[in-house]
Amino acid sequence: MADERVSHWEGVYREKDDSQLSWHQDDPSISLELCDMAGVHSGSSVIDIGGGTSRFAARLIEKGLRDVSVLDLSEAALDRSRRHLKPASDQIKWIAADVTTWTPSRSYDLWHDRAVFHFLINADDRAAYIDRLRRCLRPGGHAIIATFALDGPEKCSGLPVVRYDPQGLSEVLGDAFSLVAERRHMHPTPWGSAQSFQFSLLRMGQ
Numbered sequence: 001m002a003d004e005r006v007s008h009w010e011g012v013y014r015e016k017d018d019s020q021l022s023w024h025q026d027d028p029s030i031s032l033e034l035c036d037m038a039g040v041h042s043g044s045s046v047i048d049i050g051g052g053t054s055r056f057a058a059r060l061i062e063k064g065l066r067d068v069s070v071l072d073l074s075e076a077a078l079d080r081s082r083r084h085l086k087p088a089s090d091q092i093k094w095i096a097a098d099v100t101t102w103t104p105s106r107s108y109d110l111w112h113d114r115a116v117f118h119f120l121i122n123a124d125d126r127a128a129y130i131d132r133l134r135r136c137l138r139p140g141g142h143a144i145i146a147t148f149a150l151d152g153p154e155k156c157s158g159l160p161v162v163r164y165d166p167q168g169l170s171e172v173l174g175d176a177f178s179l180v181a182e183r184r185h186m187h188p189t190p191w192g193s194a195q196s197f198q199f200s201l202l203r204m205g206q
């Protein structure tokens with residue numbers, strides 16, 4: 001399964017440019033708004049899980065953050081981001097790993113995931129993800145997790161997804177997390193269709 005996952009995403013990033021990726025957005029405005037709500041500041045540490053070729057990490061560097069990491073299982077995505085996001089990319093730590101098998105070596109103030117958790121359609125993978133999330137966040141830290149909403153598409157990048165509302169997502173994540181804020185978002189794909197997302201801001205207890 002893990003190999004299939006890597007080959008799927010390597011193929012996507014080798015064959016398609018950003019304008020052909022349904023999830024691409026030039027301006028990650030909702031993520032940035034929720035970062036502000038979480039109290040993220042220039043001294044905060046942030047990791048973007050499955051960051052792909054997102055502009056989110058570069059926007060954080062522009063805002064003055066000095067400790068920003070991007071994790072993705074696709075080397076092709078990370079290479080492209082490193083090239084596209086220059087010079088900000090020189091200040092970003094790039095981690096090539098599958099979040100469900102990754103061994104984190106430190107903690108972060110904020111975990112950001114837009115459109116990754118929803119691909120975890122089996123319970124073991126979800127448990128592995130939540131284990132990393134809990135190990136990575138400092139007590140009192142925040143997570144922003146965006147998935148397709150209940151009325152969103154049933155597939156993303158041709159793969160089946162699990163759709164959530166913020167309450168359902170909170171239940172899956174467990175009692176360690178409390179929901180702080182939620183946003184609905186109709187994401188316009190680069191070719192003009194709409195995808196319904198939910199963004200949840202959660203806080204991990206002490």
Ligand SMILES: C[S@@+](CC[C@H](N)C(=O)[O-])C[C@H]1O[C@@H](n2cnc3c(N)ncnc32)[C@H](O)[C@@H]1O
Binds near residue numbers: 023052073097119
């Ligand atoms: C739909 S894209 C979203 C990319 C980015 N978060 C954004 O908002 O533009 C999903 C991304 O997650 C990565 N990915 C999928 N499964 C993953 C996993 N288990 N571990 C790490 N990255 C993963 C893919 O390579 C891809 O870059």
